[in-house]
Amino acid sequence: MSWTRFFRRSRRDTDLRRELQSYIQIETDENIARGMPPEAARAAAIRKLGNAGRVREDVYLMNTIAPLDMLWRDLRYAARVLRRDKAFAFAAITSLALGIGANTAIFQLLDAIRLRTLPVERPHELVEVRISPDTSRGGRSGSFNGRRPMLTYGIWEQIQQRQQVLSGAFAWSSVRFNTQPGGEAWYVEGLWVSGDFFNVLGVRPIVGRVFSASDDRRGCVDPGAVISHSYWQSAFGGRPDVLRHSVRVNGRQFPVIGVTPPGFFGIDVGRMYDIAVPLCADELLLGQDTRLNRKNGWWLSAAGRLKPGVTPEATRAQLEAVSPAIFEATLPDVYAADERKKYLGFRLTALPAASGVSSIRGDFGDPLVLLLGISGLVLVIACANLANLLLARATAREREIAVRLAIGAGRRRLLGQFIVESALVAFLGAALGVAVAHVLTRVLVAAISSSYVSVFVDLTWNWRMVAFTAGVAGIACLLFGVIPALRATALAPTAALRSGGRGSTASRQRVGLRRALVVTQVALSLVLLMGALLFVRTLYNLTTLDVGFHGKDVVAVQLMHPTLVDTDEQPSAVRRLILERLAALPDLRAAAEVAYPPLGSGGWNENIWVSGSDAKVLANFNQVGSDFFKALGIALVSGRGFGEQDMRGSTRVAVVNDTFVKRFVKDGNAIGRTVRVETGPGQPERKYEVVGVVKDTRYADIRDEIDPLVYLPTSQDDEPGNIMRVVLTPRTSADRIVPAVTRAINDVNPAINLEFTVLERAIQVSLLRERLMAMLSAAFGLLAGLIAAIGLYGLMSYTVARRSNEIGIRLALGAARGRVLRMVLADAGLHVAAGLAIGIALAVAAGRWIQTLLYGLEPSDPATLAGATGLLAIIGLLATLAPALRAARVDPVTALREE
């Protein structure tokens, strides 16, 4: 059997036809020559030749590759069937496209943030070097900066010196860089990188050069910056003389020395870096405050490339072996005794980093897996619906099938044809689904991006995506196509022909199957609806949570400038001037300094002792101006707030929250007690007298429990840094005061950098994950409920149609129409009830998977369960109402005449 013959089969058939004609002509000629009349001569010739059609068929079969040929014919037939039944084709293809599209889109995101390897050389050799999570419970305190503060500069230096298992190592810190000289800040995605960052990753510049080890030496004077291809395009319009320009990073100019290729986004999956500068530049920006010297300044991550032939185990072993020396050498002096012990117990380890590290992976990885499960279930429900439709069609085509079986079509042949039909539907659905996914992924990325977090993910297709989509389409096809096909062809032709549409045994079995499908649909829909309601309520709980202060419209502004630093006895003149100017603004009700604006996702905590108890406890801290409580409407419970009398040098005072009193003060009277903060050896003692108690507020993250909180007055801050944060409560609206405040601060000094945060908006952003889950799961849940309702409607309509004779007889014999109505409703109710019962069990069992994503309610929350059940019951009732009414309106005369 050869391909050339296969492709020439129709030409050879023509040839054969001519050859056979030629035979008939010659034979006819001879017959005429023998004296036969022409008509008879031709007839005799044809008789002599025999069955010409069969000869041609035989030769054709010899030439063709039969299965392929049959497949082609089946495909054409299937296309004809679909074209003829447009409603079915539309329903089937759209529902599959939506199902497959949703699955593909979510898988694509998951692939992009979880599975994809970094676009660098030999990514599988990359390992992240970090403190083993097993050894690092506690023991790391100090200041934390950047998105992955895993190591200090000191530890990184030590790793560089002592490790021998990596062919190259590098450190980085992913942050935002302000590119404005003063006024309102404009941030771009920044990377602090060690000298070998690009070289070890194997990233070659497309313009200029990348850093080398010599660019990142302590005390560097004029370091350059490497920019990404996308920043080159957006900030420099891709101009070729970019190397003659410079970029501004946090107030300092860095000459551009090179551009990285378009595919390279950095090492943080989910972000596209804009500007990279060497670590040594930190000293140029922060002076003596530099994190290069701070032994408790956590801001770096490190990674490296395995030497060829060195196993990950050997690498881990070596890193562990050098760990004691490394941590001995870098121990921060300010650490107290048990913190020291923990710190010295740290061990370094190497974890695979082929797919990079990601800050969005943790936030969205699990929710995406869950969403993939949810969209998978929706697809299963949609497939059940399609199977249902196909079973209904099989009933309609029963006679056709019976006739074909009767005239000798093999069952396998028919089965093949049915499966080809389903495969065609699945293929078209998948093709359309890819288009749906294309749109949906972009919508999803936009949904998880925000002005604060711009999410960049590589969404190009790869073999995993193709395999996934093909796999999903294939499974879908099996789910909805094969069982109906098996059922449709499993009938004795005689029975089908005889029964004449009156429900043969096979079709009764099919109804059983359809019932099972509908029950499954209801059950799965309940699980999805339950999940959706849980997520929606979680979002509701979080958005309506009492945060303890006037959150609406509060704006936090962060000012950054060297003149804000002050070490004199008096608080900074610039700080006071700014507060005075702000207080004079007519649009502002109040302005108050604060170290950590509430719910700004930053904070600090310390170990303390409260007088009257020996127990060391952990409490959150904040530092606020005297107007803070008034500005945010935090009510005083007892004692006083901060005031003019709390100056540097006077008694150090503190205000605590309700929870502090409840948790740490047995007799409930906190005023006058002393709070002592644990300090390292050689550090001055820190103690504060509690002068007031205020109501509880939420601290850093809205989801956190309310913890004990100690407020200290900014007026007693000995060393204000170059950052000042102020909360503003506007009289008008948040947006109106931003320009006014900007102007007021510009008047003081135009070089001061400003960044505004509308609290309400920041809270919304922090609830992005919950919003995404609520929106998508609600959409999927409703979709599932709708599909299940359609399935139920279809089944009940079909049953009513089939039983219209029987119903006619009942009515003719005097049954009340109400009774018929009840009968149909009860039949449907049975299915719904069975589905709900199974669904409840499934939902309760599946609940533990989403426990961590919920807030303020349990996964098996009875009210939610009741709500979901009720909702689905109503949907079910509505879906049944039309068929039930139709049944009750059956005209006995018509119904019986149809017999």
Place this chain on the structure above:
Amino acid sequence: MRKRTGAGQGDMLQGTLDLLILQSLVLGPAHGHTIAHAIERGSDDVLQVEHGSLYPALHRLEDRGLVASFWGTSENNRKAKYYRLTAAGRKALVVETTRWEQLVHAVGRVLKSATE
């Protein structure tokens, strides 16, 4: 799928028809009609072939390279497809003929001993 063979009616052994076709082409190229009649006549009308069944056999032989075909004009001016033996066909004819004779001989011996 059902298997159909082009062996034609009767109990003509598979391959026998091929042998007869090859033999009929020994004297020179011929078209299907001639071949069919030649086989019938040559066997004194014992071997009745449904003439149509000849064509799949010819087709098969052509595929195996034992015969080659060309379009020509018949003796009474009709277009017809002619077949001729190829070198491989000649060789195959010799081999197959020998094998056939051995078979006939063997069968004959068995039948003879059975009747004795």
